[in-house]
Amino acid sequence: MRRGGGVSLKTLETAAFFYLQRYSSSAERLRRVLRRRVARAVMIGQADLDAETAAGWIEAIIDRLRRAGVLDDARHAETRAVSLRRRGDSQALIARRLRAEGVDGDIIRATLDALAGDAPGADPDLSAAMALARRRGLGPYRADPGERAARRDRDLAALARKGFPARVARAVIDAPDVAALDAHVGARDTG
DSSP: OOOOOOOOHHHHHHHHHHHHHHOOOOHHHHHHHHHHHHHHHHHTTSOOOOHHHHHHHHHHHHHHHHHTTSOOHHHHHHHHHHHHHHHTOOHHHHHHHHHHTTOOHHHHHHHHHHHHHHSSSSOHHHHHHHHHHHHHTOGGGOSOGGGHHHHHHHHHHHHHHTTOOHHHHHHHHTOSSHHHHHHHHHHHHHO
16 A cells, blocks of 8 residues: 555645655656646545646646746756766757757757857767767777678667767768777867
8 A cells, every 4th residue: 555645735845855856857847747646646546636726736836946946947958968968869869858858949959059069079969979889889989890890780870869960970980990080070179
């Protein structure tokens, strides 16, 4: 049997605080979490609550957290984008993920512009694709250079699945070696 005695403004507020202690979140993502909590409680009979009351409580909690500076979509977008970029995600994939979390389009654009300005080289996708290739041992980072030709299509597909344009994927995977790839990025940075 589950603990808890139903849903109230206080229990939803506590749930929001616990969630934000564990995860960075956009306002929309937190809203979805709290809505699911209410729906689950109603479904299993822990709460007899109308949707309008629950929605009002959720909006009040989100508004209070925003005013307190605990919930900030721009800060969340920046943190999330930096983390995704470090993993080797493309600008397009980062934008899709932030959009799916309910982050406003203007915030996404500003975040990606700032992220692009911080990336080494003129093309932020190129440096992210290099990071992914390095982490996964693709293309010039492959441990066995003899397998490069046989694995080329798979390596290109791995970068494509992460949202990189074909020109970026080819530039990374077809680079003769890591030094040439680094030089290519350096040349783009100065030119």
